[in-house]
Amino acid sequence: MGVLQDKVVLITGGGNGIGMECAKLAAKEGAAVVVNDFGSGPRGGAEGDATPAENVARAIRDAGGRAIAHAGSVTDYGAVEDMVQQALKAFGGLHIVMNPAGFLRDGMFHRMETPDWTEVVDVHLQGAFNVAHATVNHFREQGEGAYVFFTSTSGVIGAMGQANYAAAKMGVCGLSRSLAIEGAKKGIHSNVIAPFAWSRLVATIPVKDEASAQRVARAQTKLRAEQIAPLAVALAAKPEFCSGQILGARGNEVFLFSQPRPIKTAINLSGWTVESLAESAFPAMRGALTPLETSPDLFNYDPV
Structure with a gap:
């Protein structure tokens, strides 16, 4: 008997990559x-195709499991209600x-x-x-429910050329946190995973130099989508x-990320002025500032 025996799971973006591996597991x-x-x-678009979802559902049934397919878009509230x-x-x-569904622009x-901003935000956030909204009242009424959302270190840490994706993914973190707080007394849990995995989305990122080419080669072999699924299933089970919480999965590593909290305080009982802030508060806080790092800067070692 598996850890999700008798549970029913809705997985968006389940036709490929991380979503597919989550569905299978x-x-x-x-x-x-x-x-x-x-x-x-992987760059979105309106060319909806039911084949990926149907193929995964069929593979699950062929293996003795229970699965059905749905080809609606998460951007369509009516389609989500239908799911x-x-x-x-x-x-x-x-x-x-x-909810790993998504794409990059x-x-x-x-x-x-503007469309590159709005379409990415529409899908991810x-x-x-x-x-969440189409399911939360059902979860509240039955006294249990688990959300596993997906964010990105592009937002949690930082990235070049992904302002739309980063903003949407940080919004997902805020949504999950609110759902967790509001749902605590109703048996509702919500967490977020920042995955490191080779996927169709990662494959769309341009390779511009030897360093990025090496990162791509490592990702293809050491950062596999099936390594993300156990964390998603464990959080649900x-x-x-x-x-x-915000967690991460990278190869054989699992992370728990910090979340914003005050780390330095400056007090002026007379009240701050522009001059006193610049002369006193800012220098006092300088050593605690977060550097303008990107995810590759922080995770600059080979996956384990």
């Missing part, structure tokens, strides 16, 4: 799975939502077109809202462990 651990995937490319109803009708319940902010 959840089913292996006993869950009935709704595999949702809009079937668009929920499909889970309830087919499997008689819904207990867990995993990378570019330096000063050259970013509005999509997270849609799946053991929600009492934590809620409102």
